[in-house]
Amino acid sequence: MSGGYHWGDQSATRSPSPLSGEGSLKGGQTPQQLPPSDLRYSRTRNLSPQPGKEAHTPTSRSPSQSRAASPLRRLQWAIHRAHAREDPFVPVDPFKPSLFGTGKRGQSSECPSPREPRSDESKDDKDDDVWVGCLPLPVLSPQDKARAKKKEHCWRKFASDTQIFLTDTLPRQAYLILLLGLPAIYWSRVARVFEDAELSRPDVQRMIDACAPSREGGSDEQSAGGTLRGHVLPHRHTVLLPFPEEWNPPYVSPALVRFKHSWELFVDSLLREWKTLNLVSALLCTAILTMFQVQDAEDDPVTRTAALFGLIFALMSLSYGCVYIVQFGTMRSMDRASRWAEEAQKTKTAIMWNIWVLLAAPAIWLAWSMIAFCVSILSYVWRTGSVADQNPPSPLTDTQAVGVRVALSVVFALGLLQFAMIVHTFRSYHGARRVREDQVHRGRERERREQGAAEARRGDRDSRVGSSSVVGLGLTGIDENLATPALAGVVATAQEQAENEKMEYLSAEKGRRMGRISPKL
Structure with missing residues (x-):
């Protein structure tokens, strides 16, 4: 009996498996016999590999992994996030009074309290401060110099805020009151x-x-x-x-x-x-x-x-x-x-x-x-x-x-x-x-x-093409005067005659070739 009880205790207190989704059981109770408090705890702390699903019993199989997201869907999500990240346009209020920058307990926002450590301090620096605090401080301690610098910085910040208030904020608000606040x-x-x-x-x-x-x-x-x-x-x-x-x-x-x-x-x-x-x-x-x-x-x-x-x-x-x-x-x-x-x-x-x-x-x-x-x-x-x-x-x-x-x-x-x-x-x-x-x-x-310059260049290119055809006909020396109507007519007539002679020559050559070929049976 003791060995069986010991085995039941071990099985009840074993750690859950991250793959099967088993939860820890207390006292050999089955999932159907869990008290309401444990049921609420098991619902809030879900050990399933898929978030949003209920925890599985030890007898259930591990659920299948979901398929990967589509690249197009990821691209759409990226585009949606890019549009959603556009900063809205917020007009700057020029009549908002700028008071002194105060933090906690009336201290300046740039002058941290010596009792409260800053968030940017590392753990080693805090431990060093603790060990140094246990020893007697010398006459000229680095901490005293740092505190003196901080105090001087706070006084400078206060003087700067006072100057800004007297030279900018106060005249601005007085002028706004004179204008009855209508701007x-x-x-x-x-x-x-x-x-x-x-x-x-x-x-x-x-x-x-x-x-x-x-x-x-x-x-x-x-x-x-x-x-x-x-x-x-x-x-x-x-x-x-x-x-x-x-x-x-x-x-x-x-x-x-x-x-x-x-x-x-x-x-x-x-x-x-x-x-x-x-x-x-x-x-x-x-x-x-x-x-x-x-x-x-x-x-x-x-x-x-x-x-x-x-x-x-x-x-x-x-x-x-x-x-x-x-x-x-x-x-x-x-x-x-x-x-x-x-x-x-x-x-x-x-x-x-x-x-x-x-x-x-x-x-x-x-x-x-x-x-x-x-x-x-x-x-x-x-x-x-x-x-x-x-x-x-x-x-x-x-x-x-x-x-x-x-x-x-x-x-x-x-x-x-x-x-x-x-x-x-x-x-x-x-x-x-x-x-x-x-x-x-x-x-x-x-x-x-x-x-206009592009059209002129295009016209020059076309004229060069026309002059090359004239040179092919053997009519050289008249490239500069192609734009005149008389020479244009002469060139057109010469081109037409050359085309006719070429066609007649091709037809005669074709007839001679057909006469030389003998049929083969």
Whole structure:
């Protein structure tokens, strides 16, 4: 009995075979008698050679190995993974505040804690640190120097972050608050257009390369072929993308087709928005001018100053809106869209003027006009109409009047400066388009000249073939004058006579041969 029990124990505790798929059994229990906990464990830990299959009993045979995958299937998987690995185009937010880089427990991300070992340290280095820590440290230990360097590096990093915050982040956020945060809203709208179309970085780069005019200095380098941001540039005469009117799925990716339609809808929505803003600005100018006709509002310096500021803001908004409505009709083209895509992927943007401030300019000036108009209304409400306000308010002193006039003049000058920058930006867009059209025209002229030269060479080759036939006839010395009609007729007649004589000679020779042959029976 003991020997049988010992054999049963060994058979129950033997290790599973990786080929047969046997699992370990406890206490001589069969697979049908396993408790529920062991059943769950056997299901989670599958020892079958095929993943996803149930474990086999010791009495079952080993399953047959699956056949190898088809090479075509592997190629399809590789193509699918290559398309799936394309990085999506994510516009860079220029208005996102960059705070200090903090890691765990408020430490800098580049200054690791001395108590927590870094992940790049090897096991031997950690063991050496342990053994060194057990010994008394000398006066000038290498670890003290390393800690001093780390501390100095942390202080330098903190000073650099402070300088960046004071010189870049703080002015950027203050200027954004002054603009009422509207440029960030317009940036989010443009970014949503790119994200909804599901554009990838290669698609955006191809669109930029196709629409952007080539520089004079880099045209020769790009004509021979090169790379730009990891993408191969084709030859100069190779067309990256067809014309936007021909953007169909067989020729371009569906993402570019979706982007084209989304961009056109976005430009149409901007035009409708600016028309509405112009209408509101015109009504606001009329309301402010009407307020100046009220005697109490005219005599009050606070109400009058606020109304003047509101009038200047409304006039600037109206002027910008009119220019935008006229100029943005051409923004539907993919040339403009490529410029916007290039601006959206820039990591560094100018603080004072960029394309997002350009978009938000009419709304910004109209918003400040509304604020100034509301201030003038509230000052009129609280400073007039009561018994205590029967006496007119005291006028401004000379210093106060000069300050108000200087402030109004500065605001008006800022409006004119921004108007000039708007005109300059639109002119740069049109100038880039003209440069591209000129380059395309020059390329077409060059292709026409090359085609003409090829046809001329082909004509010379044909004339050489004709002259060789004339030389075969014995008519030499007239190769230079073959192009004249008289000589051309003479040559044609000579060739025809030569052909007739040749045919007569061949027929006579054939008859003589047939007469010489005697039949053999």
